Amino acid sequence: MTDDATDDVTDDAHERALPGLPAPAPLGTSALPEGTYDGAVVLVTGGGTGLGKAIAAEFARLGADLVIASRKEDRLKAARDELAGLGGRVTAVPCDIRDPERVTEVFDAARQAYGLPGVLVNNAAANFPVPAEDMSPNAWRSVVDITLTGTFLMTREFARRHLAAGSPGSVINIGASYAWTGGPGFAHSAAAKAGVQSLVESLAVEWAPYGIQVNGLVPGLMPHQDMTADIRGNLDRAAPARGHEPDGPRRELDARQPALRVGAPRELGWAATFLASPYARFITGHTLVVDGANWQRRGLVSPEVVTVREQMGRGPFGE
Ligand SMILES: CCCCCCCCC/C=C/C(=O)SCCNC(=O)CCNC(=O)[C@H](O)C(C)(C)COP(=O)(O)OP(=O)(O)OC[C@H]1O[C@@H](n2cnc3c(N)ncnc32)[C@H](O)[C@@H]1OP(=O)(O)O
Numbered sequence: 001m002t003d004d005a006t007d008d009v010t011d012d013a014h015e016r017a018l019p020g021l022p023a024p025a026p027l028g029t030s031a032l033p034e035g036t037y038d039g040a041v042v043l044v045t046g047g048g049t050g051l052g053k054a055i056a057a058e059f060a061r062l063g064a065d066l067v068i069a070s071r072k073e074d075r076l077k078a079a080r081d082e083l084a085g086l087g088g089r090v091t092a093v094p095c096d097i098r099d100p101e102r103v104t105e106v107f108d109a110a111r112q113a114y115g116l117p118g119v120l121v122n123n124a125a126a127n128f129p130v131p132a133e134d135m136s137p138n139a140w141r142s143v144v145d146i147t148l149t150g151t152f153l154m155t156r157e158f159a160r161r162h163l164a165a166g167s168p169g170s171v172i173n174i175g176a177s178y179a180w181t182g183g184p185g186f187a188h189s190a191a192a193k194a195g196v197q198s199l200v201e202s203l204a205v206e207w208a209p210y211g212i213q214v215n216g217l218v219p220g221l222m223p224h225q226d227m228t229a230d231i232r233g234n235l236d237r238a239a240p241a242r243g244h245e246p247d248g249p250r251r252e253l254d255a256r257q258p259a260l261r262v263g264a265p266r267e268l269g270w271a272a273t274f275l276a277s278p279y280a281r282f283i284t285g286h287t288l289v290v291d292g293a294n295w296q297r298r299g300l301v302s303p304e305v306v307t308v309r310e311q312m313g314r315g316p317f318g319e
């Protein structure tokens with residue numbers, strides 16, 4: 001199984017003789033002992049694509065049985081076959097996390113296959129760039145319902161079942177740093193991710209007495225082949241490709257990160273396997289950011305202001 005991001009420092013970094021942050025360890029290696037997740041069941045929403053699949057892969061390498069859940073059955077099945085090659089068993093369950101009944105069914109299917117998942121990774125989310133003044137009520141609802149309400153429904157079901165069973169569990173919510181900074185052009189997603197962040201802090205306290213950990217995990221820019229056309233288009237506008245390797249490494253993206261490289265999806269997977277492991281049992285209510293310090297990069301004088309409409313190549317409002 002591959003992950004898409006480059007391990008190399010950029011051409012720009014070479015030109016400027018700066019190394020940037022070191023490349024990650026090779027795909028397929030792990031800091032955790034072999035078999036750390038033997039006998040564990042890990043449920044990953046959106047585990048059929050992108051970062052969710054990369055997270056699922058790292059749990060699988062350490063012995064976990066996986067349940068992956070999302071709406072599109074074809075992608076889920078392809079990912080199931082790919083992930084099964086890593087050792088553990090994998091079950092794919094079609095589910096729209098906005099629907100509480102479907103959410104119940106995912107947990108029923110997981111229990112039937114392997115038992116109650118001990119780890120839940122709330123990775124599924126929705127996002128597309130749109131100026132706020134153009135956003136329809138349904139566009140807002142769709143992103144907030146998937147990203148925030150879906151995360152809550154999954155987490156609530158997970159906790160109810162663990163509370164009833166008297167068993168411990170670990171929840172990891174995948175966030176985004178614009179929960180803290182705001183996300184111009186992504187007002188719906190940024191607001192939803194701020195809500196997801198808040199859930200981490202509320203629920204960690206509420207459920208620690210029962211043995212349930214709730215943590216956040218925030219990826220920086222981690223391009224992958226499953227990125228939606230909308231998000232990819234946004235990146236292309238922000239950092240135009242230099243004209244070759246359309247699906248290859250994007251060195252112009254690397255040059256815009258303090259690390260002088262984007263993140264590799266496996267770097268997020270490694271962080272997730274640590275947070276849910278026996279070596280992180282006193283960590284709860286915490287959000288770990290895996291972004292090479294990109295979100296702290298700002299100054300009193302920043303690049304010239306370009307409105308979201310201009311960034312998106314849209315005309316003036318109302319025309
Ligand atoms: C600053 C830092 C930078 C950083 C930049 C990098 C960002 C990093 C952070 C990344 C965060 C992520 O979550 S990345 C994850 C991205 N992945 C995904 O989004 C995958 C899932 N997405 C989807 O399935 C779809 O995109 C989505 C629309 C959200 C959900 O599908 P649904 O079937 O529920 O909804 P639909 O019925 O199709 O559409 C619902 C409404 O949304 C509207 N809508 C849909 N796409 C639209 C669009 N592009 N522009 C406007 N409006 C849109 C439709 O017209 C509908 O409104 P009406 O016409 O009024 O009815």
Ligand SMILES: NC(=O)C1=CN([C@@H]2O[C@H](COP(=O)(O)OP(=O)(O)OC[C@H]3O[C@@H](n4cnc5c(N)ncnc54)[C@H](OP(=O)(O)O)[C@@H]3O)[C@@H](O)[C@H]2O)C=CC1
Pocket residue numbers: 045046047048049050051052069070071072073075095096097098122123124125126127146150174175176177218219220221222223224226227228
């Ligand atoms: N890639 C990046 O650089 C960054 C990503 N993130 C976060 O990382 C996470 C993964 O993003 P990424 O892998 O890039 O994006 P993807 O678009 O690849 O993943 C989104 C996943 O969510 C699933 N999903 C969407 N809607 C629903 C729904 N209603 N019910 C169930 N599943 C759903 C999709 O599957 P399906 O369509 O089959 O339902 C898909 O597998 C997200 O939380 C995102 O916000 C944050 C910052 C940066």
